[in-house]
Each structure stands twice: as C-alpha cells, then as structure tokens.
Amino acid sequence: MVAAAEHASDVRARGLSPLWASAAVxxxxxxxVVGVLVGPIDLGIGGVLESTAAHLHLPGVSSPLSPTExxxxxxxxxxxxxxxxxxxxxxxxxxxxxxxxxxxxxxxxYLLGVAAGAGLGATIAIAYLxxxxxxxxxxPVAAFVGGAVAVVLTYAVGRSAKRERDAATLVLAGVTxxxxxxxxxxxLQQQNAETLQQVYxxxxxxxxxxxxxDVVLILPYVAVATVVILALRRVVDVLNLGDDExxxxxxxxxxxxxxxxxxxxxxxxxxVAVSGLIGFVGIIVPHAIRLLSGVGxxxxxxxxxxxxxxxxxxxxxxxxxxxxxxxxxxxxxxAFFGAPFFALVLRTTRGGGT
Amino acid sequence: MNAIELxxxxxxxxxxxxxxxxxxxxxxGEWVALIGPNGAGKTTLLRAIARLVPFAGSIxxxxxxxxxxxxxELSRLLAVVPQEPSTPPWMTVAEYVLLGRTPHLGALxxxxxxxxxxxxxxxxxxxxxxxxxxxxxxxxxxxKQRVVVARALAQEARIILLDEPTASLDIGHQQQALELLDxxxxxxxxxxxxxxxxxxxxxxYANRMVLLDRGHVAADGxxxxxxxxxxxxxxxxxxxxxxxxxxxxxxxxxxxxxNT
Numbered sequence: 237m238v239a240a241a242e243h244a245s246d247v248r249a250r251g252l253s254p255l256w257a258s259a260a261v262x263x264x265x266x267x268x269v270v271g272v273l274v275g276p277i278d279l280g281i282g283g284v285l286e287s288t289a290a291h292l293h294l295p296g297v298s299s300p301l302s303p304t305e306x307x308x309x310x311x312x313x314x315x316x317x318x319x320x321x322x323x324x325x326x327x328x329x330x331x332x333x334x335x336x337x338x339x340x341x342x343x344x345x346y347l348l349g350v351a352a353g354a355g356l357g358a359t360i361a362i363a364y365l366x367x368x369x370x371x372x373x374x375x376p377v378a379a380f381v382g383g384a385v386a387v388v389l390t391y392a393v394g395r396s397a398k399r400e401r402d403a404a405t406l407v408l409a410g411v412t413x414x415x416x417x418x419x420x421x422x423x424l425q426q427q428n429a430e431t432l433q434q435v436y437x438x439x440x441x442x443x444x445x446x447x448x449x450d451v452v453l454i455l456p457y458v459a460v461a462t463v464v465i466l467a468l469r470r471v472v473d474v475l476n477l478g479d480d481e482x483x484x485x486x487x488x489x490x491x492x493x494x495x496x497x498x499x500x501x502x503x504x505x506x507x508v509a510v511s512g513l514i515g516f517v518g519i520i521v522p523h524a525i526r527l528l529s530g531v532g533x534x535x536x537x538x539x540x541x542x543x544x545x546x547x548x549x550x551x552x553x554x555x556x557x558x559x560x561x562x563x564x565x566x567x568x569x570x571a572f573f574g575a576p577f578f579a580l581v582l583r584t585t586r587g588g589g590t
Numbered sequence: 591m592n593a594i595e596l597x598x599x600x601x602x603x604x605x606x607x608x609x610x611x612x613x614x615x616x617x618x619g620e621w622v623a624l625i626g627p628n629g630a631g632k633t634t635l636l637r638a639i640a641r642l643v644p645f646a647g648s649i650x651x652x653x654x655x656x657x658x659x660x661x662x663e664l665s666r667l668l669a670v671v672p673q674e675p676s677t678p679p680w681m682t683v684a685e686y687v688l689l690g691r692t693p694h695l696g697a698l699x700x701x702x703x704x705x706x707x708x709x710x711x712x713x714x715x716x717x718x719x720x721x722x723x724x725x726x727x728x729x730x731x732x733x734k735q736r737v738v739v740a741r742a743l744a745q746e747a748r749i750i751l752l753d754e755p756t757a758s759l760d761i762g763h764q765q766q767a768l769e770l771l772d773x774x775x776x777x778x779x780x781x782x783x784x785x786x787x788x789x790x791x792x793x794x795y796a797n798r799m800v801l802l803d804r805g806h807v808a809a810d811g812x813x814x815x816x817x818x819x820x821x822x823x824x825x826x827x828x829x830x831x832x833x834x835x836x837x838x839x840x841x842x843x844x845x846x847x848x849n850t
Contacts, residue, residue, distance in 0.1 A: 244707040246710070247710045248684060249685040249701065467698050470699075473689065480637075483640075483641075487661065488661045532685060534700075
C-alpha cells in the first residue's frame with residue numbers, strides 16, 4: 237500500500253485547468269473590451285482607459301471624455317455590457333446545470349416552464365397595464381413573477397404525481413405547465429392584437445439600454461444562483477450517474493436536486509425578466525465547452541459562466557451594430573451565429589457527449 | 591453483531607408484494623449469493639437493503655437501523671455495484687473512483703489527500719493505477735467492471751451489494767471478477783451479497799446461498815444443500831443435473847426433448 241499512497245497525488249479529478257480557465261477569462265475580457273469600445277460613437281480605447289482610471293480614483297488621472305461621452309460610456313455602454321454578461325453567464329450556467337441534473341443533453345434553461353410563465357407575465361403587463369406603468373419597471377417584474385409562478389406550478393404538478401417522483405416526472409410537469417401557459421398567452425395576444433408587436437419584440441430577446449437599474453434588479457438573483465450552483469458543482473457529477481447511484485453514494489438526491497433546480501430557475505427567471513427569451517446560449521455554450529475540453533461538470537459549470545458571459549456580450553455587439561441604428565433581436569443573433577459555430581464544433585470533435 | 595439483519599422486510603411495488611416478509615441475517619465476512627428465477631425479488635431486496643426503495647419491516651446494518659441513518663452514513667457502511675452502472679464516457683478512471691468518496695465528503699467539499707489515498711489504494715488493488723487518466727469511454731467491459739468495483743472499494747464500506755456482477759462478462763472475466771472479490775473479502779473482511787443468475791459460478795464462490803421465489807425465502811444454506819434437482823425444478827421450472835466436481839458442485843441443464 238506504500239505504492240498506492242505515493243500515487244495519491246496523481247489520483248485526482250480534473251478541476252478547472254489553468255489552460256482552460258485562462259482561455260475562458262481571456263475570451264470574456266476580449267468580449268468586454270469589444271462591447272465597451274464598439275458603438276455608434278467612437279470613444280477611443282485611450283479615452284475609455286483613462287476614464288476608467290479616473291473612475292477608480294487613480295491619482296493624477298482625469299478623464300479626457302466630454303460629459304456626454306462620459307454618460308454614454310458609464311450610463312449606457314458599460315451597464316449594457318455588464319447586463320449582457322450577467323444574462324449570458326446565467327443562461328449558460330442554468331443550461332449546464334439542468335443538463336447535469338436531468339441527465340438530458342437537450343435540457344435548456346427554460347425547461348421547467350420559466351419561458352412560458354415569463355412570456356405570459358410579460359404579455360399580461362403589455363396588454364393590460366396602463367401605458368405609463370408598463371414601461372421599464374413593470375415588464376421585468378411581471379415576467380419574473382410569471383416565470384416564478386410557472387415553476388412553482390411545475391413543482392406542484394410534479395410532486396402530485398402518484399408514480400415514482402423522478403427527474404423525468406418533473407420535466408413532464410414542466411412541459412404540461414408550459415403548454416398551458418403558452419396557450420393562455422397566445423389567447424391574450426389574439427385578444428390584444430395591437431400589442432402583438434411589443435410582445436413579439438420581448439419574446440425574441442434583447443438587452444435593454446436602461447442604465448444600471450436592470451443590473452441592480454437581477455444581480456442579487458444571479459449572484460445567489462451562481463454561488464449555490466458552483467458550491468454544489470462536484471455533486472452535479474455524482475447526480476449525472478442517475479438517482480439510484482447518486483443515492484447509494486450518499487447524496488440526498490431530492491434535496492440537492494431541489495437546491496440546484498431552484499437556483500438555476502430563479503437565476504433564469506431574473507435573466508428572462510430583463511432580456512426576454514434568448515435561446516440557444518444555455519445549450520450551445522456548455523456543449524461547446526464540453527466538446528472542446530472534455531471536462532466534467534465541476535469544471536464545466538464555472539467555465540459556462542465565463543464563456544456564456546463573453547458569448548452574449550459579443551452577440552449583443554452584433555445585435556446593436558450590424559444594422560445600426562436598428563437592433564436585431566438578440567435571440568436571432570445567438571441562434572444565427574451560434575448554430576453554425578456549434579455545427580463546426582460538432583464536426584471537428586469526436587467523443588465527448590454527456 | 592451481524593453485518594445485515596432483515597426483520598419482516600416487505601416491499602410492495604404496483605400493489606404487489608415483490609419482497610414478502612423476509613427474515614434473514616448475514617454475518618460479517620460472509621459471501622451470500624442471492625439466487626432465484628426472474629422476478630423472484632432479488633434486485634428489489636438489494637435495493638431495499640440500500641434504502642433505494644421504500645419497504646416495511648426493518649433492516650439493520652452493523653446493528654444500526656437504516657431508517658435512522660443519514661444517507662451519507664448509510665453509504666459509509668454499504669456500497670452498491672449496480673447491474674448496469676452509469677459510466678459517463680468523458681469521465682476519467684480517477685474521477686470515477688473518486689466519486690466513491692462522496693459519502694465521506696460534505697455536499698460542498700472537494701476531495702482531500704485522504705480521499706485521494708483511498709482512491710489510489712482502490713485503484714492499486716485492482717491493478718488500475720496505470721489507467722487513472724483513461725476515459726471510461728475507452729475501456730472494455732471487463733475493465734469497466736473493475737473500475738466500478740474500485741469505486742465501491744474507495745467508498746471504504748464494509749458491506750458490498752452486487753447486482754449480477756458477472757452478467758456482461760465473458761467466462762474469463764467472470765472468473766477474474768469473482769476471484770478478485772473473494773480476495774478482497776478476505777483482505778478487508780468485506781461482507782458480500784450478490785444477486786446471481788449463474789448457479790454454477792455462484793456455487794464456486796459463495797459460502798451461502800439464499801434462494802428467493804416470489805418474494806419469499808425458499809431455501810437458505812450452503813450451496814450443496816440449496817442447489818438440489820428438486821428445488822431447481824420447483825422454483826425455476828428447470829430440469830437440471832447437479833454434478834459434484836472436485837468437492838464442489840456444478841449445475842447442468844438437462845435436455846428434455848428427444849428429436850434428433
């Protein structure tokens with residue numbers, strides 16, 4: 237057994253390798269820089285750097301930017317980039333979490349009815365709230381409440397199932413609730429055709445330029461969700477073996493799964509509330525990482541946050557500049573550029589899988 | 591103290607009692623083969639012992655009622671080798687075996703030096719140290735089986751339940767796997783309970799056989815007493831010959847048709 241003890245340091249799980257971690261962080265930094273620099277008004281990289289230094293109260297530096305440029309940088313561009321990063325990181329993390337917990341490679345962040353519930357909430361807000369109230373504040377709140385209600389309902393339906401309550405039951409309950417909420421939403425849209433355009437715009441997803449208020453709105457949810465999921469990331473690898481094996485390895489499957497699903501869903505609902513339904517991020521980002529690096533969930537989950545954040549910042553740059561001054565819906569951009577990229581990843585890698 | 595003690599254990603699935611009032615005890619260090627026809631309740635009984643299915647009655651491991659144990663405590667006493675373990679192809683052998691340390695870790699903890707040593711010992715016992723960086727997807731069926739046993743060993747539980755441990759192996763690997771379990775049992779004073787279909791193979795290794803039929807214990811004793819032509823005919827509906835070979839016994843199916 238002496239030999240075995242000597243080998244102990246060689247017997248380890250691949251965590252977050254420095255190579256992949258630094259590649260992901262470099263990608264995110266690149267995306268953030270591009271996101272801040274690119275826009276209808278050229279602020280210049282030097283101006284942005286000096287303004288940043290001034291904001292950090294570095295001695296002897298004052299911002300070369302005009303007050304208008306300062307406002308564009310700090311009240312429009314930076315918060316929008318930060319918001320896109322938060323939403324993208326959250327959607328990718330939630331997608332990876334669902335894929336692990338439900339052992340389904342096609343699971344996306346909207347699995348348990350969040351999207352349908354948020355869509356219904358947004359539709360109700362757009363159709364029935366007085367125009368003054370409807371604007372920036374009420375829509376995300378209504379969408380968040382709708383998403384949360386849908387998920388609670390999904391859990392209630394799942395728990396009422398007489399058969400064995402496994403992960404599949406919950407997914408079926410999610411499909412049921414989503415179908416019901418979508419029908420309701422479609423009906424409301426039919427009755428309120430004049431608001432169809434606005435609902436449609438929301439559903440296709442976009443990162444709003446609303447300054448810091450949306451960032452402040454979702455940051456607590458995204459932060460808590462991320463901390464909970466990353467703290468449990470080793471257990472996701474265990475859950476990926478299936479309920480029975482995870483239980484026989486000492487995991488309280490129901491409790492851990494509930495914690496993970498609640499965290500992922502709450503974060504998703506917050507993201508959806510401000511950005512609408514941005515598809516594909518939660519599926520392609522984790523799968524691209526998995527296919528390229530072949531890592532388990534304990535490394536995949538943190539990588540998904542970083543890469544998802546960078547991915548959506550870049551997608552948002554394309555959304556707001558490609559047809560400037562018009563904006564392309566962000567959900568269209570993520571799918572339009574994400575799908576071919578993912579096809580390429582699928583083509584050039586072998587093995588992997590879930 | 592017995593390793594496992596079953597008191598009036600009943601499992602009802604879909605309104606039917608699949609395991610029906612079983613009373614049994616397994617002493618420490620015993621190797622018990624659980625035999626019986628398809629649907630006799632072997633797998634369900636194993637699942638009840640591992641608390642993976644609700645049951646009535648009581649089950650004690652090393653004198654402790656399983657219902658009163660935390661999931662992790664239970665898993666430090668007992669490891670399970672499932673019939674079809676899930677082996678994610680991207681996972682390395684080291685990562686998979688380290689998952690066996692889960693009951694020794696909190697939900698938020700990661701493996702420390704002690705855990706890596708336990709995993710290294712398990713890998714060394716199964717001659718798998720060289721394989722530690724290999725992906726599970728690149729292993730053969732026999733190698734995978736050893737990796738799964740290594741994970742159970744890394745769990746450092748004194749009782750191991752095995753569901754058809756040789757079902758997917760060829761005759762050479764069947765023998766290797768069972769020889770290995772036998773050696774491990776001797777070295778580490780393990781208690782083994784294995785559901786098995788191959789009666790001849792089971793008779794070579796188990797020092798006790800429990801024959802289940804329709805959820806009841808139909809026979810319990812040393813292989814020679816349990817594996818009789820009458821018992822197999824009655825409970826399996828099979829015509830066999832029991833042949834003594836070198837102090838042990840073999841079960842050979844008898845052809846009943848006579849067309850040539």
